[in-house]
Amino acid sequence: MSLANLNFFMSEAATNLRRSGMMSFITISTIGIALIMMGAFLLATMNMESFLYQMQAEALVTAYLKPEVSISDAKTLSLRLTSLDEIENIMVVTPEQAAKELFSNPDDQQLMQIGITPEENPLPTTLRMKVKAGTHLPPLLEKLKAEPLIDNFSYGEELFQQFQGLSHLLWVTSLVIVIMLGLASLFIVYNTVRLTLYMRREEIIIMKLVGATNWFVRGPFIVEGFIQGMVGSFLAIIVLFATYRFALGKLAELIPFFTASIGFEQMFKLAAKLFMMGLVLGISGSLLSLRDISRFSKSTPEGV
């Protein structure tokens, strides 16, 4: 494409956007609204992911060893497990220490009623493992399961699995909604471009008569789609992030310990994704409606 052509496309696109103001407004609004909704779902999903990440970072896995395991075996196992990448540190808790912890709390005196006494201690030796931040828990749990000295372990699995399930569900829902909204806005963009195409049919016929290629005719429309996608996504990003900030402020007022869990980098990535989606919507909507430009630009209908 020559510089002269690019200049022509840009000036044509700018003129056409100005002339068909209402159509441009509809297209930009459609792209903007679709992106706000897509962005809102993506934000919710990202927050959930981030929460799950934090949960994992603070995870404490407690492994209960088999009754026959001696303290020295437990310490050997602890040394071996400390070498794992996922483990931050390990504390070996003997049955006596566990019992002391229990009986240091006056409420736990009631435990005696169910057969636990300092003399007759059924508590197993335990390993309390602090997991390194960012560790994905399931592979570590698999390794622990394979240890013959470990009887069982706990890590707040129910809550963890619930959040993981919810996060997965949210991702799938987000994906479905993003695709549906994408298709719906593509359809609207397609139709508005199609309408402007009919409004400019005469111009297209003349372009073809004087020897314009199909791509030359498409050029200004593609630039228009690009500009509409860009403006739509900019507006969406501004509205979405302003609303998000406002919502975070309100939540912080309502819940004293609430803090935003998504960092600047993630927000920037989301903005970049929305921007790209806006461009794809604008350009592909234009391209789709221009696919049959040859048939559309005949100067007279066949048979006349």
Added chain:
Amino acid sequence: MIELQGVTRIFPNGVRALNNISLTINPGDFVFLVGPSGAGKSTFLRMLFREDVPTEGKILIDGKDITTMPESRVPYLRRNLGIVLQDFQLLKRRTVAENVAFGLRVVGASASVINTRVQEALEQVGLSHKRRMFPTELSGGEQQRVCIARAIVNNPLILITDEPTGNLDPMISQEIMQLFLEINARGTTVVMATHNHNLVNKLRKRVLALVDGQIVKDEACGTYAYE
């Protein structure tokens, strides 16, 4: 050179618009295409700029068969043709100069080339002083002259024109015809469909008469009569 070899065009509704036409038009010729409405004149012209293709037969322009030419090559064919139709077909929101420049913009000409060539074309049709006006501010004859300027701005080999004086009064028609004669004198082949008896009879150029899709007359210095 334009060569038609056994060209037939049958529309999907069964109408035979052209029936086995074979003829040759030499470079620099001026050819009038006459005949009653519905005789196939417009179909004939549309075939020449590949707006339509024959059902049977071949059309050769400068030795190249344009009937089998891929769609992607058609724009390059049209850049060597000038096309002027009856209903002016000017862009109302563009100035005279912008309308004429359109033919150069599509080929990616630079701004300086566009300026020079547009000025030359407008001078040829006598409208250089109205380059900044809009088509709606011009008379019918002036609008048709803008179309001619747009058609010749690329220095085409062939000028194809369908009823260029159809909407104009006799005086203006003569002026427009004078322009076509000047363009032809510079070596451009002109093929013109017309109903204007007076001009055809006065100029005594080659006349092809089409009736019911068939050539009924092909005279070197012909008159309008075809019955």
